[in-house]
Amino acid sequence: MKSPQAFRSIGEVAQMIGVATHVLRYWETQFQALAPVRRPDGRRYYRPEDVQLAAGLCVVMREEGLTIRGARRLIALDRGEGLRARGRERLAMADPAGPDAAAPAAEPRARKSASPGKPARKTTRSVEGAPAER
Template sequence: MSKSPDAFRSIGEVSRLVGVAPHVLRYWESQFPQLAPVKRADGRRYYRPDDVRLAAGLCQVMREEGLSIRGARRLIAADRGLGLREIGAARLGERQDVAPPAAPAAPESTRPPRRASRPAESLPLFERPAAAPDWLARLVTAAARLRRQELQGRALPDRARQLRMALRDPR
């Protein structure tokens, strides 16, 4: 019998889902305040689904993409971790139509104007998504999209294939 997608997960379950050791998750908790599982009185950690998505997103950008802790902190600060949670959901194979939890509302005077939202799949490859306002977030998002496209067996655009070959050339 499997758990509900909304169930809390132990640190062992999360480490198996995400693909990192439990001590790495505990270290990430110390480095990223947004990754804060619920702790019982006896010290056991239980991760909410949102925490699991964030941990999976951190694993993707830090382990697979080679981003530093400082870079991951900047990504989280840019959009309160929503972009990383989307990357984590894609890594875990979750449905994309599930909406992430709503972020706390900002005061009306400081809220930027809203853009019309579109599904992530309809975004052009290098357009700035609303959730990732800086160049680093755009780069990570584009790399994740290209990797997904390759894993699904679809051909890469010519320019992306040329760039990949140029980067792999050992000159």
């Protein structure tokens, strides 16, 4: 489980706020305030304030219908603090236990048989050097 202050990858942020990674990349080109840290290999790492801003942008643009120009104006009013506050609210509502709460384990899937009356076919892997079975 990551600390709330941990940096997050673009995939983690996209999943947290419910947008695709290409949307986050586009928003980076449109909003100077959204500027994740970049490693020498080009990977993006979002600080907690970047995650909050992205979540706030998602609220005003996707849910409230604000344009990019309108969102820029909101950022200019208070350097993005209002949007970050909205983002914190959204993140808290999305996961009341916090963004780092462990997800419940998935139920194991039952093995399907090939057809209703026949058992599933067993598969074997060959081992190098072992005699072939017949």
